[in-house]
Amino acid sequence: MEETKGVTEAAPIPKQRGEQLVDHAVRYAEERHWDVFPGTWLEAEDGRELCSCGNTECPAPGAHPVMQGWAASATGSAMQVRRMWQKQPKAGILLPTGRTFDAIDVPEAAGFLALARMERMELTLGPVTLTPNRRMLFFVLPGATAKVPDLVRKLGWSPASIDLVARGEGEYAAAPPTRFGGRGAVQWARRPTPANRWLPDAEELINPLAYACGREAASARDRRD
Structure with a gap:
């Protein structure tokens, strides 16, 4: 528990009266110069919120591309x-x-554990999202997908064994306040601010992230045993 002491809890973006999803999307484009595109959405049916894709077992209802040519x-x-x-x-x-x-x-x-270590190390962070399916995404400079596997192996870990994945070209991230069905909305664990406009390189964050993921993987194995 001590590892997460002092870490700010994730919170949704404060909504202004009448603010819509499009207002958030426009701010990402204008203020951060991020490309954005619309994904699926939620439809109410028989008291449930289902993905517009029509798959009742959709793993990311309301939070994935509508078509293959989304890029x-x-x-x-x-x-x-x-x-x-x-x-x-x-x-x-x-x-x-x-x-x-x-x-x-x-x-x-693992993400919250890593955030606590990064704060103690006074590392510069970019924005970090927290998703309702219990994942955290740390935004870093482009090129991480090419670097991360070797960086993790140099630290003595296998990327697959510690559940650490770099997402790059051809992939995407859902942005707050996009909702995942009835599970809640994507939130910011670290909000985009003028102070974190310049992103860190993956190499700057990989040590605490790999350590935290390795520790979490070991704890999961102990629970199974």
């Missing part, structure tokens, strides 16, 4: 963003990785 539709133009969300105001906000940032994806418990 070509991603844009940093506020005007284009408004036009896309006019078609479906409830669409989730998705950010393509591999362009202005990559993301290191880790389990939630």
